Amino acid sequence: xxxxxxxxxxxxxxxxxxxxxxxxxxxxxxxxxxxxxxxxxxxxxxxxxxxxxxxxxxxxxxxxxxxxxxxxxxxxxxxxxxxxxxxxxxxxxxxxxxxxxxxxxxxxxxxxxxxxxxxxxxxxxxxxxxxxxxxxxxxxxxxxxxxxxx
Numbered sequence: 001x002x003x004x005x006x007x008x009x010x011x012x013x014x015x016x017x018x019x020x021x022x023x024x025x026x027x028x029x030x031x032x033x034x035x036x037x038x039x040x041x042x043x044x045x046x047x048x049x050x051x052x053x054x055x056x057x058x059x060x061x062x063x064x065x066x067x068x069x070x071x072x073x074x075x076x077x078x079x080x081x082x083x084x085x086x087x088x089x090x091x092x093x094x095x096x097x098x099x100x101x102x103x104x105x106x107x108x109x110x111x112x113x114x115x116x117x118x119x120x121x122x123x124x125x126x127x128x129x130x131x132x133x134x135x136x137x138x139x140x141x142x143x144x145x146x147x148x149x150x
Contacts, residue, residue, distance in 0.1 A: 020037070020051075020052070020055055020056060020057065020058060021056065021057045021058070022034065022057075022058045023057075023058060023059045023060060025060060027081075027082075029060065029081050032081065032084055032086060032089055033058050033076075033089060033093075035089075036086050036087075036089035036090040036092075036093055037051070037090075037093065039086055039087065039090045039129070040090050040093060040094060043125065043128045043129050044094075044124075044125050044128055047094050047097070047121070047125050050094075050097050050098065050101060051093055051094070051097040053101075054072065054100040054101045054104055055072060055073070055074050055093075055096075055097055055100055056072040056073070057072060057073040057074070058073070058074050058075075058076065058093075059073055059074075059075045059076070060075065060076050060077070060078050060081055061075050061076075061077060061078065062077070062078050063075075063077050064077060064079065065077055066080060066092045066095075066096060067096065067099075068096050068099050068100050068103065070103075071100060071103045071104045072100060072104070074092070074093060074096040074097065074100070075096075076089065076092055080092060085133065085136075087126070087129060087132050087133055087136055088133070090129075091122050091125065091126055091136055091140070094121060094122050094125045095118045095119065095121065095122040096118075098117065098118045098121045099114065099118055102114060112147045112148075112149075113147075115143065115147040116144055116147045116148055119140050119143045119144045119147065120140075120144060122140050123137065123140040123141065123144065
């Protein structure tokens with residue numbers, strides 16, 4: 001392959017993934033989100049690419065749970081950020097990025113089914129991490145059971 005072909009390929013590839021803007025509110029939260037993204041990239045590159053393709057912003061809010069805003073922002077609860085567990089923050093990013101994917105592609109599922117699919121996606125990621133906190137896996141399994149109820 002000629003060098004110019006390689007350069008064009010690299011330029012195309014790098015432009016297909018934009019940089020995520022992470023709110024820098026102090027307390028080292030931006031660094032924790034960056035560590036979480038590095039963790040995702042290390043253990044599941046496909047889920048990392050899904051985040052990079054669908055998320056352009058990471059923000060925080062005082063609500064009791066993490067969520068999405070619009071079709072490109074993941075909003076992490078301040079409670080979860082204060083806890084500071086990198087694996088939990090990673091799981092949130094993985095989970096919420098799938099919600100963003102569904103929004104961006106207009107792939108409509110019933111709300112409970114969408115939650116089941118997102119928690120299964122999260123669980124699949126968590127099970128790839130050696131020595132991950134057991135409670136994270138149990139939480140994902142419990143949420144799958146909860147949202148699977150008729």
